[in-house]
Amino acid sequence: MADLRWIPPSGPAVRLAMPPPSAPYAEVPEPCSCGCDVVAGRDPVEDHDTITSRAWCPVCEAARGVLVVRVSTIFGLQEDRAVTDGPWRVY
Numbered sequence: 176m177a178d179l180r181w182i183p184p185s186g187p188a189v190r191l192a193m194p195p196p197s198a199p200y201a202e203v204p205e206p207c208s209c210g211c212d213v214v215a216g217r218d219p220v221e222d223h224d225t226i227t228s229r230a231w232c233p234v235c236e237a238a239r240g241v242l243v244v245r246v247s248t249i250f251g252l253q254e255d256r257a258v259t260d261g262p263w264r265v266y
């Protein structure tokens with residue numbers, strides 16, 4: 176399972192409910208100054224087991240801190256992808 180955290184510009188990290196994979200936005204408990212209560216992730220950067228994105232307000236484009244997704248993985252994101260997408264995948 177993956178763990179989603181939002182680090183607002185003003186405060187400590189907040190754990191968020193993981194949105195469905197196709198959802199473009201994540202709901203956050205603290206609305207933007209424009210009233211919007213979701214953020215969009217941009218410019219994801221992958222580390223061994225985390226994906227860090229800049230969080231943006233999809234309405235007014237304000238910077239809303241950082242989104243961090245930590246994935247439970249034994250091998251790391253790169254290796255997991257290599258395994259699941261590899262030509263040797265066995266069904």
Ligand SMILES: [Zn+2]
Pocket residue numbers: 207208209210211232233234235236237
């Ligand atoms: Zn906004």
